[in-house]
Amino acid sequence: MSVVVVGAGPAGVRAVERLVAAGLRPIWIEEAPDGGGRVFQKPPPGFSRGHRALYGADHGRAFALHAALAALKPLTDWRPDTLVWNLRPGDLDVVSDGTHERLGWERIILCTGAMDRVVPIPGWTQPGVTSLGAAQIALKTQGLAIGRRVALCGTGPLLLLLAQQLTKVGAPPVLVLESAAWSTTLRAVPGLAWNPAAALRGMAWRAGLKVQTGAVPLRVEEGCTALRWRDSRGWEHRTEVDAVAMGWGLKPETQLADLAGARFAFDRLQRLWLPERDAAGRASVPGVYLAGDGASIGGSVVAELAGTRAALAVLQDIGEKPDPLETTLLDRALAREARFRRALERAFPYPHALAAAMPDETLLCRCEAITAAEMRASAAPEINRGKAATRVGMGRCQGRLCGPPAAEVLAQAIGCDIAEVGRLRGQMPVKPVVL
């Protein structure tokens, strides 16, 4: 039985762990030089900050995950630094350090993780502007603050977490713009086990941060010297900065699920097309399983649970009989987390109106240098037609970054529902490769 697990973040580690416990020896593929995923990414060799300094309150989980990772590597066909660039029924193509290989699979668990979700604004492609995730990784892995006068824009827990982490290292941001209105966040409180509004306010207060809620960035000025932004009352401001980090939540890396032929459905809350899956993680195509942020954004706790659950689904499907109590407990925990997640999505929604209304001159697609005006002018009936007419999504990133905002722009321009403009079709290779 050839079982493949793609990804060695929280979901991948727990999936592999459960498979190994059942006596299997999966092929385990990770694009990065080592496992841990984005959230528990290890510092590069030579950096020696401890778990507590690196991962804060989560250091216990980070430590446990890294320990599991280390223990599991020798029990699997471990392949770090390896990119899966194509996936078809029964086989997949990988490249590692320039060497290509074709591998077979009968069951595959995709734990492909997520990337930052951005809203292009004028000036966003200049040096000095980065994503919240990238800014955090620079800080986490190399102790690097992205600037001296940093503005942070986005939504959700990561925004304030990063603000707090920057403050801690002595580089407090000069500006923090949370796009969710205070009232939006408050309305979602009943669905949450904690009160994010209060918690975040407390966190901000403790860190001595002033957070603008309901506020959005409008433009990064030439040379990334200042940020123009709008507060919740509609007033515009200008703040001098030397770096900007932006991020409105995360976006699952679903390209491999797409190539596998999985059916996708539009998720209203996340405003994204996501691969369909059952509660255990089975995709619509036999043999393909999905877990973690690569399937739907849930965070690292959910990812660990979902990884184990997907592995159990594999075991069930190949005729093993795992303890029913184990699956029941997992299913319950996942359902609870899902409710919480939905509330969190409502508390910190993707600012789609900001994306839809981006000024005409905004570089919507940075790979191909296509403006929002060009997408609007295409008046295409769906997004692939818009891509064909304008080249949006045809560059290096293949629409991973610009796809969702492009759909918002197009839907608004032709006056239809976002789900109706559809999603960009994926093709091999999922990332640029040398053949």
Added chain:
Amino acid sequence: MTRADVLVLGGGGAGCSAALHLARRGADVVLLERGLVGSQASGVNHGGVRQQGRHPAEIPLAIRSRALWSRMRELCGTDAEFDPCGHLKLARGEAEEAELLRWNEMAAEHGLKASMLGRNAIRAQHPYFSDRVVAGSLLAEDGSANPRLLASALARSAREAGATLLEHHEVTAIEPGFRVEASGREFEAPVLLNCAGFWGGKIAETFGEPVPVYPLNPNMLVTEPLPFFCTRNLGVVGGDVYLRQIARGNVIFGGGRGESDPALPTSRPLPEPAFAAMARAVEIIPHLADAMIIRCWTGIDGGMPDALPVLGPSRTTSGLIHAFGFSGHGFMLGPAIGAILSELVLDGRTDVPLEAFDIGRFARQTALAEDASKTRLE
């Protein structure tokens, strides 16, 4: 029931051009397209606009179309990024060089002036070629265009000229006469144009004239933008690789076949032909070796065993005219196909000789090898 003079089945380059030419001459045209216009072969091809290397029977068609490419802006409001950058066909050995010479001689009889570049000239003009390249034939008036723009532009102009183009209208039933059903609506016209690409075979079959058409899926690749080096459209004798560099620097190339399920329809590129095409490209242009591939794709064209289209009146049914099976090189021909169809419908004749494209040829030549590897792509 909607009545028209002419019903066009299929909104690729052939169908849209037919609708445009017919409407310009006052005919009442309805075009029915299953998906969006230009969403099949006509919208996803390599964009090669070449007369170079064509079968002798296709040369008059290609010459007619090439003339239209020069007036594309007039015809449909855009030049679809047509760039007459020249098509350079390369020989990788003496046998291939001889083949180039033979073709040039034949084409000269049709008035096409291709010029030979020998070993020294080609080295001097194209220093990026490897020693594998021994000669080339340049047809300077050939070039390339952006396939994503042409069919929709033709469609827009056809609408402006008064044609009715209905997208998301899949033809599901046809009765003699012709009564056609699409998306629950009925259409009637005395003339029916079969411009349904690969799927044209199924339509011909309904009228009792099956043809050996197969789904042809050229495998395509595109690199990230590279420093500009190559202005010409490149091909090789045998057609196992072809490439061009667009203004943004990306090199687009093809070779080999992907896979498809025309019933859905869906198609996808495959890794093996991508590796092979890359290897062949590197063989002639070594510095492509480290180029990053950012996307692969393919599409579905109607492939015929003799690599020639089915073009002309039906043998079984009067009023039915076929135009499909362009075998991987019909993007360039699309504009002329529409003009010719409009002449067949309105004048009952056309200047371009069509005998070689007669649908009856398959009944006559049943012994034809179904060797698809002869097909010239681009």
